[in-house]
Amino acid sequence: MTDRGLDLYSALEEKLGLKKGVPYTPDWSAAPDFIELIVEHSLTEKPQTIVECSSGLTTLMLARCCKMNGSGHLYSLENGAEYAAKTRSYFERYELDEWVTVLDAPLEKMTIHGNEYLWYKSSDISNESIDMLVIDGPPGFMQKNARYPALPVLFERLSDHCVIFLDDAARDDEKELVHLWLNEHPEIEHEYIDTERGCVRLVINRKK
Numbered sequence: 513m514t515d516r517g518l519d520l521y522s523a524l525e526e527k528l529g530l531k532k533g534v535p536y537t538p539d540w541s542a543a544p545d546f547i548e549l550i551v552e553h554s555l556t557e558k559p560q561t562i563v564e565c566s567s568g569l570t571t572l573m574l575a576r577c578c579k580m581n582g583s584g585h586l587y588s589l590e591n592g593a594e595y596a597a598k599t600r601s602y603f604e605r606y607e608l609d610e611w612v613t614v615l616d617a618p619l620e621k622m623t624i625h626g627n628e629y630l631w632y633k634s635s636d637i638s639n640e641s642i643d644m645l646v647i648d649g650p651p652g653f654m655q656k657n658a659r660y661p662a663l664p665v666l667f668e669r670l671s672d673h674c675v676i677f678l679d680d681a682a683r684d685d686e687k688e689l690v691h692l693w694l695n696e697h698p699e700i701e702h703e704y705i706d707t708e709r710g711c712v713r714l715v716i717n718r719k720k
């Protein structure tokens with residue numbers, strides 16, 4: 513982690529009032545410039561239902577945004593029981609229980625367009641339509657295009673104006689899966705943001 517990266521994490525902790533420690537893990541936590549993007553979106557657009565794929569540092573920061581906004585709820589899908597428990601252990605410290613639910617979401621086999629994937633059990637997400645989707649898992653080493661199922665599985669549950677943030681978009685798999693998504697949904701607006709690991713921001717706007 514560069515000095516600039518550490519400074520950015522500190523600035524985020526300061527901005528969100530998270531000074532009692534957060535679960536930062538080199539190589540596994542989202543990079544600070546990605547977190548800055550999702551925090552900024554949460555604080556300005558105030559999405560009411562947020563879903564994220566993978567829990568950890570992003571969970572605390574997004575839950576804290578909901579608390580600062582005074583509205584909204586974050587559902588975090590986590591396949592690793594130990595990581596889910598670790599993330600939950602921080603909620604009491606920051607009084608965030610009301611704003612976030614970490615769902616134990618083991619990876620399930622599914623077939624999409626004839627290809628097999630392992631992706632989160634998502635049946636426990638609330639029935640509310642999703643205003644913001646943050647995709648930072650499952651880890652890429654699990655399978656090719658590990659994050660591809662996020663859009664096909666959740667598409668019908670996205671609100672008419674939903675914004676999606678995909679982390680690690682500079683990787684070949686993420687470039688390929690974004691291409692697949694856009695072939696299936698050419699109406700989706702998209703933008704590549706040149707963060708440390710690359711971010712793709714997609715906007716669903718069904719009422720244009």
Ligand SMILES: C[S@@+](CC[C@H](N)C(=O)[O-])C[C@H]1O[C@@H](n2cnc3c(N)ncnc32)[C@H](O)[C@@H]1O
Nearest residue numbers: 540541542566567568569570592595648649651
């Ligand atoms: C890239 S991490 C991102 C987690 C979260 N969005 C964050 O910013 O902290 C994605 C997943 O990797 C897994 N993971 C986290 N830390 C790990 C570690 N030290 N070793 C192996 N897997 C880990 C967890 O299942 C987590 O959901």
